[in-house]
Amino acid sequence: MSAEKPATKMFIQIVRELRGIIQDEEIPPGGKIPSERVLAERLNVGRSSIREALRSLELLGLIETRRGGGTFVADFNNHQLVEVLAMFILQEEKDIRNVQAARMIIERDAIRIVAEDEALRSLPVWESLLTNVIMNGKIEREDVMREIMIASQNRLVLKIWILLKQYSNEPYKNQSTAEEQPIIKMFLSELMLGHTQKAIVAFEEWAALLHKGRE
Amino acid sequence: MSAEKPATKMFIQIVRELRGIIQDEEIPPGGKIPSERVLAERLNVGRSSIREALRSLELLGLIETRRGGGTFVADFNNHQLVEVLAMFILQEEKDIRNVQAARMIIERDAIRIVAEDEALRSLPVWESLLTNVIMNGKIEREDVMREIMIASQNRLVLKIWILLKQYSNEPYKNQSTAEEQPIIKMFLSELMLGHTQKAIVAFEEWAALLHKGRE
């Protein structure tokens, strides 16, 4: 009949209440949430139910817990979510090429973002990297790309990138070879000039070079 | 076994083990997971710890539970994830933008891949979608993009896309408006013709249109 079932699971309900509490009491990121025992009494449920809800939120990276300390509202920027999902989703991906492809998609776009933004492409870091290549002749692709990923200012994408990087597990450790240097220089130069397409072309040549040297 | 200091939280560890079990025993989507009591004994932990892990995965929509029935691995799709994350994060407009941006990066590249491949852009599905737009006038952006993601043949990227989609999915099932239709038609046409740039431009106009209609 119309008898109200607990349509939503208890722990989902608790998640809702929790959000209400955080909101009503204006607990800021980093702020402390009432203890599990207090919450249990306040919401009239068992502590274990409270914990199930809290653990869920923790897995999502929405709260942090410190043993002996308490539970705190997390900084929304560290989603543990990505890692956990990766555990389930990436696991079965044996095909490294897919990972590599995914990574390049992200990298390519980050380059575009940086190149097309006056402020971003003017960051001193590119000049610094370029100088480094010319002077020392050694630089790692990963380091360059990390700077670009960071510059592109999307933490979520950065997170995914780092994750893919771990999974692709490539032997890119090599110092840049003499063959690589002119490409790197061109890449960075075009990037700083805001020539998106040329920068991406150079980027792809660079990638192809490394890839070729491995088979 | 020695007294190991669990660097990672117990319930996270259990999540890992769970993944291993699902993998090793090749439990398919919809398949049944061992009962909580069995798992507790098998992993030598308390049932409550098992439950905390399971509840976390349930919140992520990775498993389903049926009271009295059992626990089952789910098919990644519409589950609490969106709702819960929205509940906590939606206020942070910035994060949503990041998700949306990440999603568009992937979509844009998938379009490129399809458009630049003779065989892919010739798939009958595009003609079918186009017809659908013209005849019924209604089509969802999500459905179109899903076809493109699938066609681009990178399962990993497809999965990431699904994840991001859940994160950012707009609550409204907006049918395509009259305003949208010409853009959709142009998009699909250019795609089929292999005009990558034009297709992407149309794609972005489409996105902008949807985005605009929401503020």
Next chain:
DNA sequence: CGAAAAATGTGGTCAGACCACTTTTGTTTA
């Protein structure tokens, strides 16, 4: 006053107990 020590608070984990519900099993019956 300041440092050491004790008390308190908090999350982490476990064990056991019911409950409500579903599935399986076993028995009876048409």
Next chain:
DNA sequence: TAAACAAAAGTGGTCTGACCACATTTTTCG
């Protein structure tokens, strides 16, 4: 034999109470 029914077993849902390990606060004492 086959269908229908009833009993038993299995499973998730929840609560309680008990320790533990660690962190913070309070008290005590030099």
